[in-house]
Amino acid sequence: MSVPAVTPLYLVDERALEGIGLSASQRRWAEANGFSGQRGKLLALPDEEGAVSAYLFGTGAEADRSPFIAGLAASALPAGEYRLAGATGDVTTAAIAFRLGAYRFDRYRKSKPGPVLVLSGEADADEVERQVTAASLARDLINTPAGDLGPDALHAFVEAFAAERGMAFSAIVGDALLEQNFPMIHAVGRASAQAPRLLDLRWGDETHPKVTLVGKGVTFDTGGLDIKSAAGMLTMKKDMGGAANVLGLAHTIVSAGLPVRLRVLLPVVENAIAGNSFRPGDILRSRLGLTVEIGNTDAEGRLILADALALADEEEPEVLLDMATLTGAARVALGPELPAFYATDDAWAAETVAAGLAAEDPLWRMPLYAPYDGQLASKIADINNTGAGGFAGSVTAALFLRRFVSRAKAWMHFDIFAWAPEARPARPVGATDQAIRAVYGALKQRFG
Template sequence: MNLPLGFTDNAADALPLHVVTRAEFAAWQATLPAPIAAWVAAQQFDASPGTLLTLPGLEGGLGGAVLGIGDPLDPYSYGHAPFGLPIRAWRVAGARDAAATAALQLGWGLGSYRFSRYRQPLRAPAQLLIEPGHGETFDLLAASLRVRDLINTPTEHMGPEQLQEIAQEIAQRHGAQFDAVVGDELLAQNFPAIHAVGRASHRAPRLLRLSWGDSAHPHVVLVGKGVCFDTGGLDLKPADGMRNMKKDMGGAAHAIALAELVMARKLPLRITLLVPAVENAVGPDAFRPGEVIATRQGISVEIDNTDAEGRVVLCDALTHAGELSPALVLDFATLTGAARIALGPDLPALYSNDDALALAWLDAGMHQRDPLWRMPLWRPYLRYLTSAIADIANGGPSKMAGSVTAALYLERFVPAGLPWAHLDVYSWNDSDRPGRPAGGEAQGLRAVYALLKARAGI
């Protein structure tokens, strides 16, 4: 089998790796041969989280290593190992339960990742000897790395057409149905808001659609914002705000990876994936502030700001999702800087019109060590989206509650009574941390997969 980077199934010459928390350290040190215990003491090693120490062999050379960790069930507790240890095979010493083993394997894989399309990493990661029962863990890892790769790829190689090619390849591999509504066909099939945002680009806007599963199973629609680059449109972003806007399709990356994961694990669900894929460009045909655009639902939208384009493409997709009468709609989007101001880069903002759904996702996030935070759909703030000439505006002059008002805008296009949740994700690491290299990042993905497993009765 083809193993992920950082793993091996060859046990020959694999050295022992001791995984120890600070609370376990004294008891572990007491089991060591006297010379090794003296070496550990001389290094003043105490198994603090994020530390490691190589151990000498009794007859010279390298005899093993010890990894200091925090929460054993947090994959990122192990993220420092692959590039901190010498490049060779390592086997975990001692017994570990299944949950801790899965966290270790997932964290090792996340820590081994480097985006290598355009240059080779400076070194290879150390390799972990795999243990039985890694199938689901490796599928989760693949989904997380799919998100990272999609986001990290620059826009010239990850525009709407490339996103379509990837989604189509995934559909073919898993026996799913796939189609795309491209260019002016969006107008013919009544997706005018998607067309309006993407029409200025030399790359045609499109709606990607994938369908998979048995009609007898619960139907879940996954929607992902696929703005492959966001200049801000005529309300042009400043240079620092535009610098990383290849990541503005991070919501689509999450939705695509989640669909692929559900299909790979063959969950008893019926899924539909909807990705409005556009580039918000500046050009002669760019949509303009003050214009009123049509939407699939028939709600007229005044454009207050062309940089609030994500909610505009999503509203047509969410309307279409509602037309399918699913049991559940989940959308993912790099939607607002306001969510980052409120919660920082690591906590995605969760909005939902269904308390049970929101609590289930939050609970899954805690159990999976993949946290998110619920924010309020405070409907009185719809006043910030008032238009004098249209049914609603896509923004307004106030800077108050920007993430909340964006979510309220989306909710306007979700049928009443249909359980829906929206995740406003940053999808990015601003700097290198163990297990989290700078660049694209999956957030809330493991949590939502656990949520869907529970919905499927698994």
């Protein structure tokens, strides 16, 4: 059947077919095919010659409708150009959802052409492009296997990313980390054939409020000498998901021209196994001067973040945040769809949660519960990198990181998963963005 150049896609609330302006024959066709707006049901509408004139997509009950339901429609549609109609809700949000639902990772195989959205004049085209680019950038990086995105390749990508956006870029690589006092980043990454490094990006007017983002960049995590199981390593290409999402967030800030002085710090390593791997029981000295006993080499992300956070904290930023695929404990507590986050500032926390809910990017604030700090005690060092007893693993990881932040006016830590094990609206299976829209919305509200 032929399809018109731009096909209308009607989003239809359950039992609200009459309200979208269909002809009598189109309504009869929908009813004959059992379509009443059921969530996720797609139906082609024929014209009088039998060609597809439009599609109907059920959004379910209005009270339960996701603002990103258009993303679910995009994942079901054939190739072609579409415009949104019907119960779209906010048109900019619906457009973002559609385009994120149409996301494909096709670096290694040819994908069938997907649906393309033609924006209406009511949508904010710049905002759609900004947020879709940010999310797609993060997804592409996380989906790329570590064989093609080790520390060297990620370094090259970030340097190009900075140049394209007019950001200053510098890097500290290999033994220079020791010379410039980043011993834990060096220790975690020294066993890899590709040197560890700290990537540093800067942008914006020096007189504007300082906003610093830190992203965990472990390009692959074997677990080190406390080696993961085979199953545990299957998705460890995503262990740089914190860095990927921080880059997506940085894109939104720069693209929107927010009046902030932005700094991005990415400690980038591969946690590999070799004769010079750091070991359980080793004592590492941190940039801050604290000594850290290694209780487990698979708790490496907090070590590299600690050195980067200590550097960031020296500038006393207005807001300092980090993102990391840090603990399985957060997934056990909240599942893959709801990232845990921790905050030292109640106002920032509330604004970020509210912005996330508005942008279909939910977060759940967890407590920096001080009594659990004792679980990080060591008999021979200032602190251990793992909590004793195995309880509250995400909380103790956050408390570990908090030891390295004291000057920032506000600090937030995001323990994200960066992976969608099941498809949901605007999030196909595989790598996914998390916390970008929430934090961008809060920053835009505060500084925009």
